[in-house]
Amino acid sequence: MWTRPLAVLIALAGPAAAQEPLSAIDWLGRDRSEPAIAPRAGTATGSSSTLPEREEPPAVRDARAPEVETGPIGAPEAGAAGLLPMAVTGLPRTLWEGSDPARLQSLISQADPAVPALAALLNTLMLAEADPPPGANNFLAVRVARLVETGALDAAEALLERAGPARPGLFPLWFDVALLTGDASAPCAALNDNPVLARDVGPRVFCAARDGDWPRAALTFETARALGELSGRDADLIERFLSPEMAEETPPLPPPPAPTALQFALAEAVGEPLPAGALPRAFAVAALSGDRGWKAQLDAAERLVRAGALSENRLLGIYTLREPAASGGVWDRVEAVQALDRALAGSDPDALAGALSTAWREMRASGLAVPFSRLFGPDLARRDLSGAAGRIAAQAALLSDSYEDAAATITTDTPELRFLMAVARGSDPSPSPDLPHARAIAAAFAENRAPAGPLIAIAQEDRLGEAILRTMALFSSGAAGNAGDLTDALATLRALGLEDTARRAALQLAILSEDVR
Known part of the structure; x- marks a missing residue:
């Protein structure tokens, strides 16, 4: 069971996890004391009417035993696992429920927050407790993969632990995250007990060797290589890992352009560490310990802080x-x-x-x-x-x-600062000064500004998460110079109740787009 303090994860999600609930969404107006499933017609309290008779489908269609899914009593559904409950995020459990899984996966993988406020909101979405869309067997893996891409490995690991990662659909991510954070004890123990968790041979050899079972590791390696199941760089690195004297006598391997987590860990184990600075952000976590030197530690910390992962x-x-x-x-x-x-x-x-x-x-x-x-x-x-x-x-x-x-409390009085202070208060900031994007921002904060209708309609169809992701893309288009898109994005965030995110995003874009003086 995950035991990390909730405050750590709220800090990762940022201020986006502490906003008012989404007032434009129908679910907010529901009486939380009512049952989740409405009673059938004719059963209202005080009614004396008799239920109408109706034909019921047969309870049994044939003599075959029905298929029954089994699982531990009280075990959480993996797809709905989250680290930030509704009470923290203000987001409903139906966040993803009405969306197409393939469309959601595309939106999540392509999300490119234009400002830190939206990066924090994206982290909140990935960490929120919410039911997956119907038919999405791998949606938790999609969320975890996005956290890994951001470099938020601690959050990814905690989310996996909450869901129970010792299952084939989640184990590869669990193993990779553990390798990148430097402690593969738990996934290796699970894999040694249940080898079918990993389809690839490499993790099985690595974990057997790590457990001290060198004969089994060598036998698995030689068999896989003979059958053609292990070749190329993986085979070379594992051979050096299993034979340290060979690693000392042979020249270093050329660095791969896109190493896997296992290749990264094996290269370090055989004394040929790969420079993390040129690799995707998730690899930067390996340098945070300082073992690779202060310069590498500084570079890694800056990369991760920019992404909101540190x-x-x-x-x-x-x-x-x-x-x-x-x-x-x-x-x-x-x-x-x-x-x-x-x-x-x-x-x-x-x-x-x-x-x-x-x-x-x-x-x-x-x-x-x-x-x-x-x-x-x-x-x-x-x-x-x-x-x-x-x-x-x-x-x-x-x-x-x-x-x-x-x-x-700010006393410095310039047109630019008056504008920014109005945005910070959520009030109409017109007239607009000569600041980047000021007119588009002012229009979004004007009284009675209507949000982008299609996005609100999407949110009201139990597709709130999708609506937020599309609003992020609209904001990016606005930040690139499309003023109407920026106005619509900010107005939509406000209509969805994400007022804090809207104000932060507007302030960040206006200030950070300004020429440095």
């Missing part, structure tokens, strides 16, 4: 481990953040203004302005800064989790 507090902890070892690139960001941290602890406003300007420039240029703002924005909002530093402090506060409080 908290900004973890990034700050890695930034402040020691003094920067060089200059340029990530070292400049480390130095800038450490200097700002020292300036915030001091009492020199000029030093703080200079450190803030440098850190903001470095973090914005590297796509880290939002995590930076979540770290420092609330503190900066309380500082007496003027000029360019005051403007930066205000923007950072509006990109933080306390953006609404900041909007009530």
